[in-house]
Amino acid sequence: MAQISLDNVSKVFPGNVTAVRDFSLAVGDEEFVVLVGPSGCGKSTTLRMVAGLEEVTGGTISIGGRIVNDISPRDRDIAMVFQNYALYPHMTVYKNMAFSLKLRGVARKEIDERVRQTAKILGIEPLLARKPKALSGGERQRVAVGRAIVRQPAAFLFDEPLSNLDARLRLEMRAELKNLHQRLRRTVLYVTHDQEEAMTLGDRIVVMQAGRIQQAGKPLDVYGRPANRFVASFVGTPPMNFFDGRLVRQDGICFDNSAFRLRLPEEPSGRLANWLERPVVLGVRPEAMSIEAAGRFAGPGNAIGARVLVVEPLGEKMDLFVNAGGDRRAVARIDARENLHVGDELNLYVDTRRLYIFEPGPDGNSLLTA
Numbered sequence: 001m002a003q004i005s006l007d008n009v010s011k012v013f014p015g016n017v018t019a020v021r022d023f024s025l026a027v028g029d030e031e032f033v034v035l036v037g038p039s040g041c042g043k044s045t046t047l048r049m050v051a052g053l054e055e056v057t058g059g060t061i062s063i064g065g066r067i068v069n070d071i072s073p074r075d076r077d078i079a080m081v082f083q084n085y086a087l088y089p090h091m092t093v094y095k096n097m098a099f100s101l102k103l104r105g106v107a108r109k110e111i112d113e114r115v116r117q118t119a120k121i122l123g124i125e126p127l128l129a130r131k132p133k134a135l136s137g138g139e140r141q142r143v144a145v146g147r148a149i150v151r152q153p154a155a156f157l158f159d160e161p162l163s164n165l166d167a168r169l170r171l172e173m174r175a176e177l178k179n180l181h182q183r184l185r186r187t188v189l190y191v192t193h194d195q196e197e198a199m200t201l202g203d204r205i206v207v208m209q210a211g212r213i214q215q216a217g218k219p220l221d222v223y224g225r226p227a228n229r230f231v232a233s234f235v236g237t238p239p240m241n242f243f244d245g246r247l248v249r250q251d252g253i254c255f256d257n258s259a260f261r262l263r264l265p266e267e268p269s270g271r272l273a274n275w276l277e278r279p280v281v282l283g284v285r286p287e288a289m290s291i292e293a294a295g296r297f298a299g300p301g302n303a304i305g306a307r308v309l310v311v312e313p314l315g316e317k318m319d320l321f322v323n324a325g326g327d328r329r330a331v332a333r334i335d336a337r338e339n340l341h342v343g344d345e346l347n348l349y350v351d352t353r354r355l356y357i358f359e360p361g362p363d364g365n366s367l368l369t370a
Contacts (some may be wrong), residue, residue: 002064002077002154002187003029004050009059011045011211019045021211023059027155032181032188034202036195037234042211043191044159050189051080051157064154079148080157083164085140087132087147093119094128097147114150121183122146122176138169145180155187162197174200195235199223207231209363228365229358232283238319240356241330243282247275247357254301255282255357259326263301265353272357272367281364283356286319289332289348291340297349306330308344324348 004027011020020042027033035043048054050061052073060067068076087096094115101111119125122142132140141161148156158177162170178201181188192198198205199219206216207230215227226232232240245257247264253272255262262282264272289304290297306322309329318336323329332348340346358364 003027003062004155004187004189005060005062006046006050007060007062009046009049009061010057011042011049011054012057019211020049023211023213025206025213025216027187027189030185030187032190032201032203034190034192034198034205035208036192036198036205037208037214039193041208043193043208045211046208047080047157047159047189047191051078052076053080077154078157079151079153079155080159081144081148081161083160085132085144085164087140087143089132091131092128093124093130093132093135093143093146096132096143097150100147100151111150114152115146118146118149121149121180137165138173141165141169141173142176145177149180149184153186155189158188158190160192162192163194170197177201196237199235205235207234209234225368226283226356226366228363229281229283229361230363232356232358232366236285238286238331238333241284241286241324241328242358243284243325243328243330244279244360245282246277246279247272249276251301255280255355257282257325259328260304260324261301262304262350262352262355263299264355264357275357275367279360280367281358281360283358284330284350285354286331286333288351288354289330289334290351291320291332291334291338291346291348293347293349296351296353299352302350302352303347304330304350306332306346306348308340308342308346311340311342322348 006023006025009020009023012018023046035046037043045054049056056069060069063076097115098111119128124142127139162173165173202219204216205219205222207214209230215222215231223235243257245255248254248256253264304324306324308322310321312319313336316336317333320332320334357367
């Protein structure tokens with residue numbers, strides 16, 4: 001069993017710089033959990049404390065039910081894969097993968113079996129005699145993962161392992177890591193700043209900001225029911241659009257910001273009754289807008305007047321950057337077949353079932369989250 005538990009963990013660096021604050025998280029056996037957030041949010045520091053590479057200032061860390069605060073990294077039964085691969089340049093791939101086992105006194109025959117079996121799983125058997133300088137970025141990353149696998153640890157820690165790869169390799173390696181987890185059935189704690197990577201890899205994602213957990217849950221739950229404005233803006237590409245305004249009653253509850261008025265669906269209206277005539281922030285995802293009032297975008301009271309600023313084709317879809325709701329800039333992701341140009345005036349029709357309402361302020365809590 002390889003549960004990883006962090007209970008009220010904090011990390012304060014010299015100069016009274018707090019990197020992690022009261023962090024509590026339980027990672028289940030064989031679970032794949034991703035820590036995600038912007039640079040400087042404390043996710044890598046948290047991972048390094050689990051690995052034993054940083055001392056814990058406060059709280060406790062347990063692996064497999066054993067508190068490991070004072071246990072050395074090599075005795076924690078974990079393996080870590082770093083962003084920079086950290087391969088020994090003078091050693092072959094085979095020797096890089098075998099090195100940690102040799103240090104632990106594993107028999108030569110078992111080392112050979114583990115290395116070759118792992119190389120077969122990762123498809124790097126033809127590379128065993130090469131040195132790192134003769135490998136591509138993707139091949140080096142596979143070797144780094146292989147070096148962790150041969151140790152057969154209870155848990156794997158990944159610190160932004162794909163950030164040095166190009167876009168196509170990142171997609172390939174994401175699929176390989178997902179498949180690898182399904183085959184090995186080990187506990188994984190993974191760090192990334194890429195929310196798309198987090199959404200595709202994690203059984204659960206943990207969104208961090210300023211050293212604290214903002215929200216933890218299944219990827220689609222966090223995407224669909226963000227706890228606050230920060231989570232709503234960070235999870236989703238392009239980011240969610242926000243408009244300042246207030247709630248008013250007119251044939252139900254509407255959002256009004258003087259430039260436009262949107263009627264909210266009936267379901268959440270009861271929860272918003274206490275916020276009538278008070279400032280709120282409206283959230284609209286780019287994919288919840290269309291330039292055609294059809295299907296889920298049809299209905300009364302769901303239009304926002306806009307003027308096109310930039311058109312970005314993306315293949316099947318395109319991102320439409322506009323001035324909407326007065327001088328507020330927004331982006332809509334629509335069908336790329338639409339013939340639009342800079343300066344065009346149009347209406348953006350909103351799927352009102354996918355609106356979000358937040359308290360005022362950059363980190364305001366959601367008013368629709370039960």
